[in-house]
Amino acid sequence: MALVMGLNSGSSFDGLDAVLIDVGIAADGHPGRPRFIGGLSYDWPPAVAERVLASFDNKVDLFEMTRLNYEAGAVYAQAALSLLAQENVSGEDLFVVGYDGQTIYQEPPDHDRMARLPAGASLLDRWTHGGYGCGFQIGESAVVAAATQALTVTNFRPMDHALGGTGAPLMQYLDFVSFRDQGPILTLNIGGIANCQLADADRAKMMAFDTGPGNVMIDHAARQLLGVPYDANGDTAATGTVDQGMLARLQRHPYFERHPPRSAWRLDFGAGYAERALADAAGLAPQDVLATLTAFTAWAIDRSVRDHISHLGDISTMIASGGGVRNGTLMRMLANRLPGTLRLTTSDEFGIPPQYKEAIKFGVLAFAHRHGLANNIPAASGASTFAILGRAVQPPRLAIVDPE
Numbered sequence: 001m002a003l004v005m006g007l008n009s010g011s012s013f014d015g016l017d018a019v020l021i022d023v024g025i026a027a028d029g030h031p032g033r034p035r036f037i038g039g040l041s042y043d044w045p046p047a048v049a050e051r052v053l054a055s056f057d058n059k060v061d062l063f064e065m066t067r068l069n070y071e072a073g074a075v076y077a078q079a080a081l082s083l084l085a086q087e088n089v090s091g092e093d094l095f096v097v098g099y100d101g102q103t104i105y106q107e108p109p110d111h112d113r114m115a116r117l118p119a120g121a122s123l124l125d126r127w128t129h130g131g132y133g134c135g136f137q138i139g140e141s142a143v144v145a146a147a148t149q150a151l152t153v154t155n156f157r158p159m160d161h162a163l164g165g166t167g168a169p170l171m172q173y174l175d176f177v178s179f180r181d182q183g184p185i186l187t188l189n190i191g192g193i194a195n196c197q198l199a200d201a202d203r204a205k206m207m208a209f210d211t212g213p214g215n216v217m218i219d220h221a222a223r224q225l226l227g228v229p230y231d232a233n234g235d236t237a238a239t240g241t242v243d244q245g246m247l248a249r250l251q252r253h254p255y256f257e258r259h260p261p262r263s264a265w266r267l268d269f270g271a272g273y274a275e276r277a278l279a280d281a282a283g284l285a286p287q288d289v290l291a292t293l294t295a296f297t298a299w300a301i302d303r304s305v306r307d308h309i310s311h312l313g314d315i316s317t318m319i320a321s322g323g324g325v326r327n328g329t330l331m332r333m334l335a336n337r338l339p340g341t342l343r344l345t346t347s348d349e350f351g352i353p354p355q356y357k358e359a360i361k362f363g364v365l366a367f368a369h370r371h372g373l374a375n376n377i378p379a380a381s382g383a384s385t386f387a388i389l390g391r392a393v394q395p396p397r398l399a400i401v402d403p404e
Helices: 046-056 062-087 111-115 123-128 141-148 158-162 171-179 216-226 232-238 244-250 271-280 286-308 328-337 354-370
Strands: 002-008 016-023 035-042 096-098 102-107 134-138 152-154 185-190 193-199 207-213 317-321 343-346 391-393
Touching (some): 002 354, 016 062, 046 062, 096 354, 141 152, 141 391, 171 193, 207 286, 216 271, 232 286, 244 271
Antiparallel strands (some): 002 016, 185 193, 193 207
C-alpha cells in the first residue's frame, strides 16, 4: 500500500478538498479500491477567489493569469500542508500528490467537425479546423512539489484531448478501480456539473458523460437571491413550488441533444445562462426559483440516464457522490424521478466519503501514473487509445546535485 494525497477544486468552486488515501495494486495488476484516511476542505482566499471567478468570464488578461496560476498553486500547496499537519504526516512519506488544477476553460470536442477532417489533415488542423477539445487549468504544480517535497502529478486532461477525447469527466477511472467487482453499476457525481459513469470490469463497455447542471445554477441563484453561497440541504427549495413553465424552458437547452461522449462547462450552464434563467423567472418567489432549478438538475440526470444507458433495466444500483448529495431536496427529487428498479445510494456505502470522491479520484489517477498504468477509459471519453494521463513534477529533494 502507498500513501497518496489528492486535491480538488471543482466546477462549483466552493472550496478546495484535500484527502489522504492508501492505495495498492490488486491481484489483477490494477489499483485496488482506495482506503480513505482523512480529509479537509480549505477555503480559497477571497482576493484570489475573486480573480478566479472573474477569469471564468474571460475578464482576466494574460499577464494577470500568469501570476494567478502561481497564486492558485500556493493555495493548493497550503491546503496540502494543512492536511499533512492534521494527519501528522511528512510530505516525504507521500508516494505522490495528484490534482488537476482549477479549470478556467473547458471546450469539448466537436464530433461533427472531427468527422469531416480529411485523411491527410495535419496535427495543427485538428485544433484550427477539426474541432478537437481543449482546456486550461491553473495551480502551478512546481509550487506544490516544492512546498510538500512530494512528487506531484497534475494536468490529466490534455493527453485525452490530444487523442480526440473529451477530457471530462475523469471520474470513470476511479469508478473502474473502485467498482469493477460490483458492475455493471452506475455512478453519479454531483459537483457544479453532474456526470454519470457506467462502471464495468470490461472497460470496453464503460461509458461516461456529463448529465448537465449539478449545483452550479442552484448556487448562483442562492447567491443572487438569498445572499448565501448555496441552499444548504435544499431547505429553501423544499419550501417552494416548481414552476412548470420555467422548467419546460430550461429543458429545451440544446445540450440535451448531444450524444456521449459529451462534457459540459460553464459555457453551457454557467453564470450567463443562470442569469438569463433568473431574468426569465422574474416575479417568482426565491423559493420557487430554487425549487425549479433543483428540479431541473434532477430532471437532467434522469433524462440523460434514460437516453444513453441502453440496458438500464439490467442495472440495480446508482452510487452518488459530490457536494450535491448533501442537498436532501435534490436527492429526494432525483429518487422520485429515476426508474424504480434503480436503487440510489451514496459512495459512503463503499467507504468513499461522497464529499471527497473527486479529490480521491485525482490521487488514484496520480498513483496509476506513477506505476505507468493506463488511467483513461477510451470507450468513455472517446480517446483513440489507452494512455497515461498527467504530468509529473519532481520535488527538490530528489535532485541529484553531485553525480559520480
